[in-house]
Amino acid sequence: MAANRIEKDSMGPIDVPDDKLWGAQTQRSLEHFRISTEKMPIELVHALALTKRAAAKVNSDLRLLPQERAEAIIQAADEVLANQHKDEFPLAIWQTGSGTQTNMNMNEVLANRASEILGGERGMSRLVHPNDDVNKSQSSNDVFPTAMHVAAVIAVREHLIPQLQVLKQTLHSKAEAFKDIVKIGRTHLQDATPLTLGQEISGWVAMLEHNLKHIEQSIPHVAELALGGTAVGTGLNTHPEYAVRVAKELAELTKQPFVTAPNKFEALATCDALVHGHGALKGLAASLMKIANDVRWLSSGPRCGIGEIAIPENEPGSSIMPGKVNPTQCEALTMLCCQVMGNDVAVNIGGASGNFELNVFRPMVIHNFLQSIRLLADGMDSFNHHCAVGIEPNHDRISQLLNESLMLVTALNTHIGYDKAAEIAKQAHKQGLTLKASALKLGYLSEEEFDRWVRPEEMVGSMKQ
Numbered sequence: 001m002a003a004n005r006i007e008k009d010s011m012g013p014i015d016v017p018d019d020k021l022w023g024a025q026t027q028r029s030l031e032h033f034r035i036s037t038e039k040m041p042i043e044l045v046h047a048l049a050l051t052k053r054a055a056a057k058v059n060s061d062l063r064l065l066p067q068e069r070a071e072a073i074i075q076a077a078d079e080v081l082a083n084q085h086k087d088e089f090p091l092a093i094w095q096t097g098s099g100t101q102t103n104m105n106m107n108e109v110l111a112n113r114a115s116e117i118l119g120g121e122r123g124m125s126r127l128v129h130p131n132d133d134v135n136k137s138q139s140s141n142d143v144f145p146t147a148m149h150v151a152a153v154i155a156v157r158e159h160l161i162p163q164l165q166v167l168k169q170t171l172h173s174k175a176e177a178f179k180d181i182v183k184i185g186r187t188h189l190q191d192a193t194p195l196t197l198g199q200e201i202s203g204w205v206a207m208l209e210h211n212l213k214h215i216e217q218s219i220p221h222v223a224e225l226a227l228g229g230t231a232v233g234t235g236l237n238t239h240p241e242y243a244v245r246v247a248k249e250l251a252e253l254t255k256q257p258f259v260t261a262p263n264k265f266e267a268l269a270t271c272d273a274l275v276h277g278h279g280a281l282k283g284l285a286a287s288l289m290k291i292a293n294d295v296r297w298l299s300s301g302p303r304c305g306i307g308e309i310a311i312p313e314n315e316p317g318s319s320i321m322p323g324k325v326n327p328t329q330c331e332a333l334t335m336l337c338c339q340v341m342g343n344d345v346a347v348n349i350g351g352a353s354g355n356f357e358l359n360v361f362r363p364m365v366i367h368n369f370l371q372s373i374r375l376l377a378d379g380m381d382s383f384n385h386h387c388a389v390g391i392e393p394n395h396d397r398i399s400q401l402l403n404e405s406l407m408l409v410t411a412l413n414t415h416i417g418y419d420k421a422a423e424i425a426k427q428a429h430k431q432g433l434t435l436k437a438s439a440l441k442l443g444y445l446s447e448e449e450f451d452r453w454v455r456p457e458e459m460v461g462s463m464k465q
């Protein structure tokens with residue numbers, strides 16, 4: 001057991017383990033919110049350290065904070081960014097809705113560590129104050145939303161978008177490689193007219209292209225930062241140049257397009273940017289769900305399903321059925337898409353529930369947002385490497401199903417009319433005949449006409465993928 005020291009806040013003294021850098025408010029939160037296992041995500045902790053670093057620099061430049069103290073805070077923040085203090089941020093997502101306790105957790109850790117860097121000690125005789133120095137020109141109400149946006153933009157641009165581009169490229173190569181393979185189409189889960197496998201996959205690629213655009217279009221709003229609004233958006237206790245300077249500093253530190261929010265009241269009172277951004281993530285989940293479902297249906301079998309494509313066989317599928325292999329990557333991807341859609345509902349309800357000057361659903365919103373990004377990015381990476389790259393056509397099965405299909409009859413519409421063509425198809429289906437045999441039996445056309453008119457490869461149109 002580590003020894004304790006006494007830390008104090010406005011509520012009075014409280015014991016804190018001596019080996020920890022956090023202070024009284026972190027300790028109170030730990031004791032009052034023993035709720036579930038979800039902790040503040042590391043991406044958010046890092047974004048908060050970046051925000052504190054930027055604020056200390058700008059406060060020092062504006063001569064509001066002694067340079068020596070600012071440098072110590074910056075060094076402490078850099079240590080957090082280098083994961084040297086990763087056990088110092090133990091707080092639950094399910095805490096105050098403004099994120100104040102996590103903001104104070106960071107303020108306390110940086111103040112105690114900066115004090116040590118300056119040759120002082122941690123605890124009540126520290127040389128750096130959590131509120132007066134580390135939190136200078138700030139309120140949780142502008143700091144926490146800023147850290148949320150910093151974490152979200154970095155996660156989207158550095159983790160999600162690269163994986164989305166890789167999967168899109170893999171599917172594009174498949175669409176090109178399979179552009180001449182004619183197969184039967186399906187609508188309503190019933191046989192329809194033919195298309196090429198390349199055309200079918202090109203639809204998936206176009207879906208991902210649209211998803212990418214929707215996600216990119218959501219970034220500028222998320223790149224607006226609340227910092228400088230302080231408690232209610234008015235900027236009380238800040239220098240007039242602070243908001244613009246601190247956003248610029250964060251943009252330089254992260255190489256991301258951050259700007260100060262033009263309206264701090266909106267930035268504090270809502271989570272609209274993340275609601276909109278998560279909407280784009282939800283859209284991606286909807287697309288991935290359709291793609292993964294199509295892949296597993298097309299690869300179903302191996303003997304008794306559709307079986308038009310083969311996918312990599314990665315691991316045994318069954319503990320009881322020998323030799324069975326399952327489309328497990330599709331299953332993982334569709335499951336995580338469900339989770340992202342659920343997260344979207346939670347983000348929407350949280351975003352819709354702000355009151356007056358502040359939205360207090362923030363830890364939940366950022367927890368869901370970052371989880372959705374991790375799920376989608378890792379999920380696409382896994383699906384790409386262990387499934388999509390290995391998709392191959394099963395030529396025999398594709399031509400078998402194509403030639404057995406009744407909807408090739410659609411090509412006869414323009415020659416003998418819909419009604420006679422329908423009669424041919426229905427008779428073929430009822431009597432188990434091929435289309436040609438049925439057509440000849442009804443006497444609506446000659447064998448030579450059938451062969452000339454019913455040509456699947458000429459039914460796929462000129463739609464390029």
Ligand SMILES: O=C(O)C[C@H](O)C(=O)O
Pocket residue numbers: 098100138139140141231358
């Ligand atoms: O923690 C703060 O800076 C403000 C707090 O969220 C509040 O508005 O009560």
